[in-house]
Amino acid sequence: MKRSASQLNRRAFLGAGALTVAFAMAPRALAQLPGASGGTAVRPDLPGDLKSTPMLDAWIRIDAKSAITVFTGKAELGQGIKTALIQVAAEELDVDPGTITLVTADTARTPDEGLTAASHSMQDSGTAIMNAAANVRMLLTNAAARTMNVAPETLSTSGDGQIHGAGGKRLSYGEIAASLSLHVEAQPNVPLRDPASYRTIGTSWPRVDIPAKVTGGEAYVQDLRLPGMLHARILRGPSSGTRLKNPPIDAVAKMSGVVKIVQNGAFLAVVAEEEWTAITAMRALQAAPFERTAPPLPQTGVVETLTRLPSRPITVLDAAGGTAVPVRTIKARYTRPWLAHGSIGPSCAVAWFKNGEMTIWSHSQGIFDVRRVAADLLGLDIENVHAIHAEGAGCYGQNGADDVAADAALIAHELEGHPIRLQWMREQEFGWEPLGPGMFVDLEAAMDDQNRIVAWRHDVWSTPHNTRPNTAGGVLAGWEVTPPFKAPEPQPIPMPEGGGDRNSNPLYALPAMNVVYHFVPEMPMRTSAMRSLGGHMNIFAIEQLFDELAASAGIDPLDLRLAHMTDQRARDVMTLAAERFGWSARPRGDGRRGCGMGFAQYKNLEAYCAVMMEVEVERETGDYRVKRAVAAVDCGQAVNPNAVANQIEGAIIQAISWTSREMVTTKPTHLTSFDWGSYPILRFSSVPDAIEVHIVDRPGMPFLGTAEAGQGPAGAALANALAAAIGVRLRDMPLTPVKVKAAIGVI
Amino acid sequence: MTLTLNVNGQTRSVEADPATPLLYVLRNGLGLSGPKYGCGLGQCGACTVQLDGEAVFSCLTPLAVVGERPVVTVEGLGTGEAPSVLQKAFIYEQAAQCGYCIAGMIMRAQALLDANPSPSDAEIRAHMEPNLCRCGTHMRILRAVRRAAGSKNAETEAVR
Numbered sequence A: 001m002k003r004s005a006s007q008l009n010r011r012a013f014l015g016a017g018a019l020t021v022a023f024a025m026a027p028r029a030l031a032q033l034p035g036a037s038g039g040t041a042v043r044p045d046l047p048g049d050l051k052s053t054p055m056l057d058a059w060i061r062i063d064a065k066s067a068i069t070v071f072t073g074k075a076e077l078g079q080g081i082k083t084a085l086i087q088v089a090a091e092e093l094d095v096d097p098g099t100i101t102l103v104t105a106d107t108a109r110t111p112d113e114g115l116t117a118a119s120h121s122m123q124d125s126g127t128a129i130m131n132a133a134a135n136v137r138m139l140l141t142n143a144a145a146r147t148m149n150v151a152p153e154t155l156s157t158s159g160d161g162q163i164h165g166a167g168g169k170r171l172s173y174g175e176i177a178a179s180l181s182l183h184v185e186a187q188p189n190v191p192l193r194d195p196a197s198y199r200t201i202g203t204s205w206p207r208v209d210i211p212a213k214v215t216g217g218e219a220y221v222q223d224l225r226l227p228g229m230l231h232a233r234i235l236r237g238p239s240s241g242t243r244l245k246n247p248p249i250d251a252v253a254k255m256s257g258v259v260k261i262v263q264n265g266a267f268l269a270v271v272a273e274e275e276w277t278a279i280t281a282m283r284a285l286q287a288a289p290f291e292r293t294a295p296p297l298p299q300t301g302v303v304e305t306l307t308r309l310p311s312r313p314i315t316v317l318d319a320a321g322g323t324a325v326p327v328r329t330i331k332a333r334y335t336r337p338w339l340a341h342g343s344i345g346p347s348c349a350v351a352w353f354k355n356g357e358m359t360i361w362s363h364s365q366g367i368f369d370v371r372r373v374a375a376d377l378l379g380l381d382i383e384n385v386h387a388i389h390a391e392g393a394g395c396y397g398q399n400g401a402d403d404v405a406a407d408a409a410l411i412a413h414e415l416e417g418h419p420i421r422l423q424w425m426r427e428q429e430f431g432w433e434p435l436g437p438g439m440f441v442d443l444e445a446a447m448d449d450q451n452r453i454v455a456w457r458h459d460v461w462s463t464p465h466n467t468r469p470n471t472a473g474g475v476l477a478g479w480e481v482t483p484p485f486k487a488p489e490p491q492p493i494p495m496p497e498g499g500g501d502r503n504s505n506p507l508y509a510l511p512a513m514n515v516v517y518h519f520v521p522e523m524p525m526r527t528s529a530m531r532s533l534g535g536h537m538n539i540f541a542i543e544q545l546f547d548e549l550a551a552s553a554g555i556d557p558l559d560l561r562l563a564h565m566t567d568q569r570a571r572d573v574m575t576l577a578a579e580r581f582g583w584s585a586r587p588r589g590d591g592r593r594g595c596g597m598g599f600a601q602y603k604n605l606e607a608y609c610a611v612m613m614e615v616e617v618e619r620e621t622g623d624y625r626v627k628r629a630v631a632a633v634d635c636g637q638a639v640n641p642n643a644v645a646n647q648i649e650g651a652i653i654q655a656i657s658w659t660s661r662e663m664v665t666t667k668p669t670h671l672t673s674f675d676w677g678s679y680p681i682l683r684f685s686s687v688p689d690a691i692e693v694h695i696v697d698r699p700g701m702p703f704l705g706t707a708e709a710g711q712g713p714a715g716a717a718l719a720n721a722l723a724a725a726i727g728v729r730l731r732d733m734p735l736t737p738v739k740v741k742a743a744i745g746v747i
Numbered sequence B: 001m002t003l004t005l006n007v008n009g010q011t012r013s014v015e016a017d018p019a020t021p022l023l024y025v026l027r028n029g030l031g032l033s034g035p036k037y038g039c040g041l042g043q044c045g046a047c048t049v050q051l052d053g054e055a056v057f058s059c060l061t062p063l064a065v066v067g068e069r070p071v072v073t074v075e076g077l078g079t080g081e082a083p084s085v086l087q088k089a090f091i092y093e094q095a096a097q098c099g100y101c102i103a104g105m106i107m108r109a110q111a112l113l114d115a116n117p118s119p120s121d122a123e124i125r126a127h128m129e130p131n132l133c134r135c136g137t138h139m140r141i142l143r144a145v146r147r148a149a150g151s152k153n154a155e156t157e158a159v160r
Ligand code: FES
Pocket: B036, B037, B038, B039, B040, B041, B042, B043, B044, B045, B046, B047, B048, B057, B058, B059, B060
C-alpha cells in the first residue's frame, strides 16, 4: 500500500485527537487574488474565512488531554502571525496561549485561505479563528451544562481550560471534548469575550518563533534535513529573459560527487551529494556564455518605458462636485524605478517524490498554489501533491519562492526517492525574482481662494502587481520545459484592493476626484507583488502634493490634511503622531534640517498610519539621514502591540531604503543589479537614531491589516522632510544624495 | 580529506575538501543551522561566526584557513532553554521579524562585546555595519546589543 508523508502525518495526527472525524475541508475554487480567501464562500453569513471553511474542526481540535491544536491556512512570514493567531484562539477559548499548538498552511491539514498577503491574515484567519474559538467555547459550555445538569448561564471559564460551575464543580475541556463533535458548522453571532476582560489579546505576548531563531533552532526551510537528501542548484543566465549557451554538461556530469544533471528543454539543474559540490558544478556550467531570449531591456527611464507600451485605462474614481473656482493649480510627476524584494536568504525549497507522491516544503505565500503549480507542471493528480509551508527569509511579496518550489519539484520528480534541497544563489534571486514594478504618477490639484482643494486628478502607470502563479504557466520552470506552459495574461487586481492603483483614491474628502490607472500588461522586466503594491508610489505622490499645496497656500501641511479629512480615525492617528513628534515645535527647514509627514489608511480599508520624520542633510555632499521617525497606527484591536510596532518599525526602515537608494539597473541584455554591492540597501550607519510607534487603542474593534500600512506614509514622510530641509522638492525615486546635492547646488 | 575542527568547544572531524567554505561544513557536515547562506560574497553577514573570537564571514572562509582555531556559532552561545545573555536580550527586545539575519547579527555583536563589554552606541552601529537586515529590525537589534552590554546608553526607543 502506498502511503505518502502527508497520509502518515495525518494519520499520526488524527490518532492523537479525540474530536477528529472526517476531513473537514470544503471544496475550493481556484481563482484567487492577494488577500482573498482560497475558497468559495459557502457560508457568506459567517465572519472571516469561516465563510469558505465553516466546519469548526477545520480550525480547532481538542484532545482528551485538553491539548489544543489550531489550524490556519496563513503562513508565518516573519510578521509574527503565528503568535497573534495563537493569542486570538487562546482569548476566545479562554485558555493559556502556551497550551495551544498552531499548524500553519499545509495542503493536507489546514483550510485553504489563499495567499498570506496584502496584510489580510488577521482579518481573514484571525477573525475566523476568533469566532471559531468562541463557537467551541460555547459548545463546550453547553455540553458541560448537560453533563452537570445545570443551565449553561451558570457556568463560566477563567482562563485555565476548564468550565466552572457552582460549588467548585468543574470539567476540563479535554473531558468534555472526548464526547463532543466539533465537526459542525460555526454559527454566526456567537458572543465573543468582553474586551474589558481580555487576558491575552492586547498583551505583548512574546513571539513563539523567536527563541529558535536566536539560538540556531531549525526554523527555516533552508534548515530542513531529510534522510538521503541531495543538494541541487539551478542553471540559468544572469537574469529573466536570458539562457546559457552550450554549457559544458558532459564534463560537469563527470565531476566527482555530481549525482545528476537534470535537463528538460531549457530547464537545467545539477544535483550533488554535497551542497558545495553542487555550487562548484553550477559555477563550471555557468562559465558558458549566455544569450538573450526576450526583447532587449529598455534603457529608457520609467516614464518613457511605460508610456511606449500599450496600456489599458481603468477609471478608479470619477467624482465631480463643488462649484468653487480654482485659483491655484499644481501639477507634478512622481516616479519610482523597479525595485527588488531583496530577501536576505535566497529562495529555497525541499521536494521529495516518493511512491508517486510529491511533498514540497516551501516558503511561498500561497502554499495551495505551490501544490496546483507542481501538479500542473508534472502532470500529477493534485491529490498526490502535498505542499507544506516552512519559513524562509522575509519575502515582502512574490520573490523567488514559488519559482524555486516548482524548480525543486521538477528536479525531485527526476530523482524519485531522494529529497532534494534547492536554494537559489544570491545573484539568481536578484536576477530572476519578479520585481516590484517601476511606476509613475501624474498629479494635478487645484485650490480655491479659501485654500480648499477643489479639483484632483491622479494618473498612475504601472506594469502588473500580481503575476502570482496558480498554474505551471506562472513559474520559470513552466516556461523552460518542453513543451512550455504559456504564461497567463496578467490581470489588474480590481479595487478596492487594487494593484498599481492601490491607494490611488485619496481618503481625503475632496469634492471632485478623477483617478485613472493605466495598466500596462506587458512586462519588459518580470514584475509581481511587492509589499504595499502601488500603495508606496501612490501615497508618495499624494502626500507630497498635499505638502506642495500647503506650501503654495502658506499653511501647515498637517492643517491642510486635517482640513480635508472627515474620517475621525484618520484624524486621530495624524493628531497623535503630531503630538508625540512635537510637530508644532518642529525644527523648520533651514537648509540642513527639516521635517515631513505622510498619512494613509492602507487601501482605504485597513490600518491607519501617520508617519513623521526629521532629516538632517549634509549640504556639502547631499548625504542625509533620518534622525527620528514617529508613527501612529490604528489597526483596530491590536492583538499584540509589540508585534504591531515591530511591523511598523520594519516598514519605516524598509521604506526609507526603497525611497532613498534602491533601483534595479540594467543593460540591454540583462539586469546589472545582482548583489548587495550593485543593489545597496539601508545599513546600520543610516538607520534613524530613533523610531517611535504609537498605537491607538481600539478595544474590540475589527482587526485591520498592519504589515504593509507603513510603507507609503514613510516614503512620503521622507520626501516631505527632505523637501522641507533643502527647500527643493525631489519627486523621482530613489532620492539619492547625488540628487539632493544637485538640488542644493554649489554652496 | 579528513579535517579536524574546533567548533563550539568540541573537536569535530569532518570529511571535506579544504577549499570548502566553512559555512557549508558547519551547516551540512555538522548540522548547525545558525549560520545562514545569504550571499556567499561577504556582503550580508548572514553567515557570521566567531573565529578565534573575531566575527568572520563563514561563506568566505575556506576550511584550510580555519585549522584548529576555535569556531563559535550561535548554537555555541546558548540554547532555547538556556539562552546566553545576548540571546536573552534579543528575545527580550523581540529583535527579529523573519529572523534570517539574526544569528549572524548575534555572532557579530558577540565579537564586539567580547572585546569591548560596554561599547557606545556609535561603536555598536559601526561594528554592526557589515550585516544586513531586510526586514528593518535594526532598532531592536541595536537595543538588544545595548541591553546585553548593560550600556548606560540603553534607552527605550519604541513603545513596548
Ligand atoms: S552569506 Fe556570507 S556574507 Fe552573505
